[in-house]
Structures are given as C-alpha cells and as structure tokens.
Amino acid sequence: MSTATETGTAPTLRIAAGILRPLMNVVVTMTAVIVLWIVFLQVYDLDPLVAKSPVDIFHYLFTGADAGAHRSLVASGLGRTLLDAGLGFVAGLVAAVVVAVVFVLLRSVEQALLPLAVVVRSVPLVAMTPLITLVFGRGLMATTVISGLVVFFPALVTMTFGLRSASRQAADLCRAYGAGGWTIARKVMLPSAVPAFFASARVGVPGALIGAMLAEWLSTGQGLGYAMLKDSSTFDYDHLWASVAVLTAVSALAYNIIAAVETVALARFAPGVRPGT
Numbered sequence: 001m002s003t004a005t006e007t008g009t010a011p012t013l014r015i016a017a018g019i020l021r022p023l024m025n026v027v028v029t030m031t032a033v034i035v036l037w038i039v040f041l042q043v044y045d046l047d048p049l050v051a052k053s054p055v056d057i058f059h060y061l062f063t064g065a066d067a068g069a070h071r072s073l074v075a076s077g078l079g080r081t082l083l084d085a086g087l088g089f090v091a092g093l094v095a096a097v098v099v100a101v102v103f104v105l106l107r108s109v110e111q112a113l114l115p116l117a118v119v120v121r122s123v124p125l126v127a128m129t130p131l132i133t134l135v136f137g138r139g140l141m142a143t144t145v146i147s148g149l150v151v152f153f154p155a156l157v158t159m160t161f162g163l164r165s166a167s168r169q170a171a172d173l174c175r176a177y178g179a180g181g182w183t184i185a186r187k188v189m190l191p192s193a194v195p196a197f198f199a200s201a202r203v204g205v206p207g208a209l210i211g212a213m214l215a216e217w218l219s220t221g222q223g224l225g226y227a228m229l230k231d232s233s234t235f236d237y238d239h240l241w242a243s244v245a246v247l248t249a250v251s252a253l254a255y256n257i258i259a260a261v262e263t264v265a266l267a268r269f270a271p272g273v274r275p276g277t
Helices: 001-045 054-063 069-107 109-121 123-135 140-164 168-176 181-192 193-220 223-234 237-269
Strands: none
Touching: 001 123, 001 181, 001 237, 054 109, 054 123, 069 109, 069 123, 069 140, 069 181, 069 193, 109 140, 123 140, 140 181, 140 193, 168 181, 181 193, 181 223, 193 223, 193 237, 223 237
C-alpha cells in the first residue's frame, strides 16, 4: 500500500514542481531584465528626459497622480495587441501542424511547396506587410496573417522534425494491422510530436507579439504597436517605456504559462520526456 501510494505521488509532485518552476522563472526573468535595464542606463548615461528607469515607470503606472489613467491607457492598447497576437499565434501554430503533417505523409507535396515556403520566408516581413495589407485590408485579418507568418515558419520546421522522430516500430505495427497514413499520423506521429509542438508554441509567443506590433505599426494604426510609434513623435517617453516593460512582462509570463501547460501535457502524452527537450 505504501509503495503504491509513493508511486502515485511521485508523478504528481513532478507535475507540481514542473508548474511552479516556470512561474518562478517569470520572477527571475523580470528581475534580470530590471537589472540589465538599470545597468544599460548607467553605462550609456542617457538623458533622463528620454531614458526612463524602472522607478520612473513604477511611478508612472502605480504611484503617480495620474497612475490610474496611465494604466488604463496602456491596458487598452495591450488588449488590442494581445487579441492581434493571440489570433495570429493560434492561426500560425495550427497551420504549421497541418502543413507539417501533410509534408510528412505526402513527400511530393513537400518537394513542391517547401522551396516556395523558403522563398516567402526569405522576404523581410516589413516588405511583405504592404502587400498583405493590400490583399487583406487594414483590419483584424491583416494582423492575424502578419502575426501568424512569424509563428508559422519556425513552427513548421520544428513540427516536421518532431513528426519524423516518431517510432518507426510503432508506425510499422500500425501498418501491419491495416492502418493508413492519416491514422498513423493521429495515433503515432502527433503524440510523439507533443514536445515539438510545445517548443514551437514557446518560441511562437514572442514572435506573435512582434508580428502583431509590426502590423499595428504599418497597417492598422491600433494597439500598443501604433501607440509606441506615436510616443516617439510626441515625446511621451513614459508611455513608451511603460509599454515596452508591460510587453516584456506579458511575453515572459505567456512563455512560462505554456511551459507549465507543457509539463502537464508531457505527463499525459509523453511521460518519458522531460519538459523543455
């Protein structure tokens, strides 16, 4: 009885530790960012009118006379940016999984489309944005496409490698029982690619935010991306630095939330694999 209880408790403790570790990483990451921020300002001796310190931003957002209005201003832009980035993140990740499965099962499709994907990826996104805006307009669809493209290409490479890393013995066993390619992909390849999926998701989070801000800057005129562009021309450096600080914190938090979800998912689908591998 005692041995069985200990056996059941050990995975639970590992999952709990795996969830708490990413959340602690947020604190460590933000502490390192603040330290580097202070060191950067001290080393380059920047003008306090332009370069704001962490204390200045804390006062701007929390302790100043107009802190409530400042928080509302940042939050309104952040909400739009998170919507843009979230839709692009999901669209890019789902598209990468689907295309990777097609590439693995249909080599002829991969040979035909992969060179095209490489050509598209080699074109700077800044240069593609006007064309994307022309095709999809200046609304939510354009930001989803631009943000999704940033996520799509790295995820496609990672997912393709993850799918091809599936056990050949398991795939051969499925074929022996008459399973087709799509069944093998669903039963063998996709479960084996769970670590690759979460690696793609972790890398895609900051990329989706960057893509969303780029779209807001060049296309939609909304969200924190556009607000930060205006800040540089209106000399509202407090809001500019506060926006950068908030986006950095959100990116770190989202990255580590995905890492925490990864721990639970790997315990379910790939118990022998450690998170982050």
